Amino acid sequence: MSQKRNDHFRIARERMVESQIAARGIHDPRLLEAMKKVPRHLFVDEALWDQAYGDSPLPIGHGQTISQPYIVARMTQELGLQGHEKVLEIGTGSGYQTAILAELAARVYSVERITALLPRAKKVLDELGYHNILIKLDDGTWGWKEHAPYDAIIVTAGTPSIPNPLIKQLNDPGIMVVPVGDEYSQTLTKIVKHDGKIDTIYMEGVRFVKLIGDHGWRA
Ligand code: SAH
DSSP, X not given: OOHHHHHHHHHHHHXXXXXXXXXXXXXXXXXXXXXXXSOGGGGSOGGGGGGTXXXXXXXXXXXEEEOOHHHHHHHHHHHTOOSSOEEEEEOOTTSHHHHHHHHHSSEEEEEESOGGXXXXXXXXXXXXXXXXXXXXXXXXXXXXXXXXXXXXXXXXSBBSSOOHHHHHHEEEEEEEEEEEEOSSXXXXXXXXXXXXXXXXXXXXXXXXXXXXXXXXXOO
């Protein structure tokens, strides 16, 4: 791609971070840097590149979406990542959120249930040079037991209730962020496990595609 086009996207990305993310109260410098660095346009079809730094989700095929940049930042901020963590993501989708997590944590495990979405996400993440990501095709409502426990868990699809395997696979201490609600609207919910206890914090309303699986919505 031409240098000019790259510069154009870099500037669009900086503007996105300032006007949509920092302006809405997200101040973690490492997170803002990551959002400025990861080229969101590469995670969508080329026909959508010019919309990639807009303030909205975008279709990625198969009825799924890449989340709105602000929501990615908001959820990631709540995980409070310092750099040493092992993170589990449910719903790889485009792989964009996965890349942001890989910038901020030591290792990222990500699970996606739609076969057709994986090759593209994997290819982009490979080309961008991430070596701390492992992705598998599965029903992520079961978590990923082999690598548990996780210091942070992020669920990027809406669920009627929090899948129990995920609560079990969360480290103590650990933080999970998950949209919980009906199929039309959910509440961003933060679960904090510490000293054998679990605190639940309710945040803003959001709208995600469905988490489909044994411990989510039935297919
Ligand atoms: N983080 C992604 C969000 C994609 S949308 C991005 O920004 O691109 C949510 C994703 O969750 C979809 O790809 C959907 O297929 C996936 N999903 C839904 N139910 C799932 C399940 N049980 N296990 C794994 N992935 C699931």
